[in-house]
Amino acid sequence: MVQRGRCPRTPSGPAGCRLHPVGVRRLAAGSRQPPRVDGCRLLLLAGYPQPTGALVAALHERGLFPGRVALGHPAGPCAFPDWWEVAGPQGVDVSFLCYLDPGSVPEAGRAFARSFNQRYGREPTFVAFEGFDSALALGHAVAAAGSATPSAIRASLAQVEFQGARGSVRFSTEPDGVVHQQWRWPPVCVVSHPHPHASPSEVDVLWRASG
Numbered sequence: 001m002v003q004r005g006r007c008p009r010t011p012s013g014p015a016g017c018r019l020h021p022v023g024v025r026r027l028a029a030g031s032r033q034p035p036r037v038d039g040c041r042l043l044l045l046a047g048y049p050q051p052t053g054a055l056v057a058a059l060h061e062r063g064l065f066p067g068r069v070a071l072g073h074p075a076g077p078c079a080f081p082d083w084w085e086v087a088g089p090q091g092v093d094v095s096f097l098c099y100l101d102p103g104s105v106p107e108a109g110r111a112f113a114r115s116f117n118q119r120y121g122r123e124p125t126f127v128a129f130e131g132f133d134s135a136l137a138l139g140h141a142v143a144a145a146g147s148a149t150p151s152a153i154r155a156s157l158a159q160v161e162f163q164g165a166r167g168s169v170r171f172s173t174e175p176d177g178v179v180h181q182q183w184r185w186p187p188v189c190v191v192s193h194p195h196p197h198a199s200p201s202e203v204d205v206l207w208r209a210s211g
Contacts, residue, residue: 043070048077053086056094066093072190075099079125084196092193095206100126100166101187102201109165113201123199133164137183 046052052073059065075097077083083091105113112132116124124132137160142148145156161170172184188209194202 043072045072045074048073048080049082049086052077052094053088056087056090060090065090070095072096076127078193079127079200089196092196092198095190095192098126098189098191098203099186100129100200101189101205101208102191102203103205104167104187106163106165106167108163112165123201125200129165133166133169136162136164137169 044055046055052071056065056071059069059071065071071094073094073096077086078091078094078096079098087094100109109129112129113124116122116128137157138153140160140162141153141156144160145152147153157171161168163169166187167185169183170185172182189205190207191203191205194204
């Protein structure tokens with residue numbers, strides 16, 4: 001992982017992972033061989049818009065990306081309108097999280113996509129789907145509670161379940177061990193663009209979460 005500031009430390013041993021911070025300057029000025037730790041290649045997660053843009057350009061110029069170094073990005077930036085200005089055509093090789101399975105969009109999601117396209121002249125990104133589901137969740141909670149007070153909405157959200165634009169939405173209710181209640185079962189995929197300026201529905205799914 002490459003990031004500005006302090007590198008996060010989390011217990012990743014049980015998952016078979018170890019975190020090794022690597023300086024951006026080392027990558028940009030180093031040899032054509034990427035740094036290795038115990039024979040492992042690198043997966044880089046970088047900030048946006050920089051140093052992502054600079055990393056994509058520098059690693060591609062040195063023949064390290066795509067191939068020897070994998071670049072990944074959290075959900076969001078790769079769907080931004082300026083992504084191709086930041087990353088250039090090599091941005092197609094940057095994989096990213098997507099909280100929508102483009103191959104399994106329910107009817108409510110397809111209806112939302114049609115309405116969005118009619119109004120804005122383009123396909124909605126998964127971020128737009130998230131916003132739509134959030135508004136639906138709030139509306140269902142207020143209707144079920146019969147009140148718009150924060151305490152009533154909070155109590156109602158713990159019980160609400162509805163068909164959203166991305167699937168059946170319900171919230172976790174574990175009494176212990178969680179910082180906050182959230183939708184624990186959203187569709188989660190790792191995707192990449194098949195070509196520059198690909199539409200959201202055209203992304204290639206590299207991995208799907210199960211369960």
